[in-house]
Amino acid sequence: MTQRYARITGWGKYVPARRLTNYDLEQIVDTTDEWITSHTGIRERRIAEPNETTVDMALHASRIALERAQVQPEELDLIIFATSSPDYFVPAAASLLQNRLGAAGVPAFDLSAGCTGSIYALVTATQFVQTGAYRRVLVVGAEKISAGIDYTDRNTAIMFGDGAGALVLEASNSPTGLLSFELGSDGALWDALYCPGGGSANPFSEKVLANREQYLRMDGKRVFKFTAKTMTRSIQNVVESSGLPFSEIDYMVPHQSNVRIIELLTSRLKFDPDKVMVNLDRYGNTSAAAIPMALADAADQGKIAEGDHIVLAGFGAGMTWGTAVIHWEPTKPSEEQAILVENWPIREALQLQANKVRAAVWSAQVTARTKAQEASMSVMVPFYTWQRKRKKAKAQQDEENTDPQQG
Numbered sequence: 001m002t003q004r005y006a007r008i009t010g011w012g013k014y015v016p017a018r019r020l021t022n023y024d025l026e027q028i029v030d031t032t033d034e035w036i037t038s039h040t041g042i043r044e045r046r047i048a049e050p051n052e053t054t055v056d057m058a059l060h061a062s063r064i065a066l067e068r069a070q071v072q073p074e075e076l077d078l079i080i081f082a083t084s085s086p087d088y089f090v091p092a093a094a095s096l097l098q099n100r101l102g103a104a105g106v107p108a109f110d111l112s113a114g115c116t117g118s119i120y121a122l123v124t125a126t127q128f129v130q131t132g133a134y135r136r137v138l139v140v141g142a143e144k145i146s147a148g149i150d151y152t153d154r155n156t157a158i159m160f161g162d163g164a165g166a167l168v169l170e171a172s173n174s175p176t177g178l179l180s181f182e183l184g185s186d187g188a189l190w191d192a193l194y195c196p197g198g199g200s201a202n203p204f205s206e207k208v209l210a211n212r213e214q215y216l217r218m219d220g221k222r223v224f225k226f227t228a229k230t231m232t233r234s235i236q237n238v239v240e241s242s243g244l245p246f247s248e249i250d251y252m253v254p255h256q257s258n259v260r261i262i263e264l265l266t267s268r269l270k271f272d273p274d275k276v277m278v279n280l281d282r283y284g285n286t287s288a289a290a291i292p293m294a295l296a297d298a299a300d301q302g303k304i305a306e307g308d309h310i311v312l313a314g315f316g317a318g319m320t321w322g323t324a325v326i327h328w329e330p331t332k333p334s335e336e337q338a339i340l341v342e343n344w345p346i347r348e349a350l351q352l353q354a355n356k357v358r359a360a361v362w363s364a365q366v367t368a369r370t371k372a373q374e375a376s377m378s379v380m381v382p383f384y385t386w387q388r389k390r391k392k393a394k395a396q397q398d399e400e401n402t403d404p405q406q407g
Contacts, residue, residue: 006129006137006177009330010069010168013296014060015046015283020161029154036158041259045161045284047146053087055096057164058142061292062101065138069168069330073101077134079108080125082117082141082288084317085148086110097140114193114316115255117141117288118165119183119324122312125169126178135171140164141288148195150215159218159257161284165292170332179309180241181324182234189319192222226319227261232268234323235313242309242325246271249325250308253298255315256280256290265313277303287316304328 021044022033036042048057058081066073079101081094094108113120118141125137142164151157169177197213198204208214231254239246252271254262256279266273277298286293291314298304308328315321 002173003175004130004132005172005175006126006169007172007174007329007332008167008177008326009170009332010065010067010071010166011292011296011299011330012061012064012066012068012166013164013293013300014057014064015161015163015293016048016052016057018047018049019044020047022158025158028151029157031154031158039258039260040158041262041278041281042158042284043281045282045286046163048144048162052144054083054085054142054144054164055087055093055100057144057162057289058083058093058097058140058166059100061142061164061166061296062097062138062140065166065168066101069170071136071168071170073103074106076101076103076106076136076138078125078128078137079103079106080111080121080137080139081108082111082113082121082139083143084112084114084117084287085143085145093142094140113185113288113320113322114318115257115285115287115290116183116314116316116318116320116322118291119181119312119314119322120320121288122167122169122178122324123181123183123322129169129171132171137169139167139169139292141166141290141292143287143289145216145285145287148214148216150212152212153215153217155218155220156216159285160216161286163283163286163289163293165289165294165296167292167295172332174329174333176327176329179244179325179327180238181322182238182241183320183322184230184234185318185320186226186230187318189222189226190317191219192226192319193218193317223315223319224258224261227257227315228264230319230321231261231265231313231315231323234321235265235269235311238323238325239311244309244325248309249311251275251277251298251304252311252313253277253291253294254313255285256283256294257285257315290314299328299330306331 022036079094079098083093086093092110094110098106098108111117111121121139125139128134144162145160146162149156149160195216197208266276277294279294279297291312306329310326310328312324
């Protein structure tokens with residue numbers, strides 16, 4: 001049986017127009033641009049408008065990714081939406097996205113793993129493709145995290161921004177896409193990054209609102225310590241699992257949370273900083289959207305090329321972590337395009353056209369045979385007529401030459 005892989009054929013990114021700079025935050029909380037930049041590397045972040053939702057942003061990013069992959073929404077087999085800030089508790093944001101894309105009937109579900117959500121979603125999508133269950137999957141990471149931020153809390157106000165990223169995966173017979181991965185979670189650290197109010201453990205109430213418990217809370221020191229301990233080892237593990245020497249890793253796309261964490265990982269791994277994607281200075285920490293957004297930027301800016309091996313590394317609330325090695329080769333070989341056309345809506349049109357061609361060929365063959373037969377008959381009929389006349393004349397002559405007495 002031929003092994004299947006999940007080729008990444010499309011990518012897209014969207015960020016809101018509104019910028020929230022460090023200078024803006026100086027007017028809101030006790031901080032300075034210098035302090036934020038030196039401690040996090042963030043200079044500004046994008047904030048969605050009040051009437052702009054997580055699904056709105058996901059829709060923009062998804063359309064870009066689908067267009068790049070040359071896949072129509074109705075050609076999708078599955079949508080996986082990684083988010084911690086859905087439009088509603090119920091229904092899933094994925095269902096809203098499916099409807100607005102026009103992908104009627106396509107299964108869709110949300111996945112929640114904090115900032116690691118997009119890697120969890122990528123791994124999950126790949127399993128569906130590799131088993132042969134689905135051919136095309138849309139993976140989305142999108143967040144309107146600003147809706148859950150207390151802008152009087154310096155710990156979180158300076159860190160987070162809004163945005164969306166999307167990837168299209170398609171079945172492939174070539175060893176591409178996800179080559180290896182590691183997922184993990186340490187639930188003992190559940191309260192290092194969490195929202196204390198609004199869930200079933202502490203439903204919305206006047207007390208929740210009075211204590212501002214509906215907003216995200218973060219213990220930055222615990223998060224940093226967890227990341228420093230976990231991520232270096234996980235990256236080493238996943239590269240080893242891929243069967244590649246570390247020297248063949250061409251690029252790294254880490255979670256965009258804090259430049260100090262990225263610098264620490266780069267230093268410990270002795271990896272070239274010029275081969276590490278960093279865009280958090282412009283967007284801040286966009287949670288589950290961060291890695292697909294950074295990957296899209298790396299592709300659009302020409303920082304990664306066909307055939308590159310790339311490490312993705314994320315961590316987030318839970319605490320969760322996820323690392324992966326992917327082979328970047330978005331261009332589909334012609335033979336795979338022929339295979340993948342099997343389920344396209346244009347398949348019927350192509351089949352009809354093929355039937356018309358076959359019918360035309362058959363008709364031409366019949367016409368040619370008919371004309372050949374007619375040409376043959378035009379020669380043979382006179383011959384047969386002459387032959388019959390000749391036989392008849394001979395018979396008559398023989399009859400005349402016969403002696404009547406002998407008869």
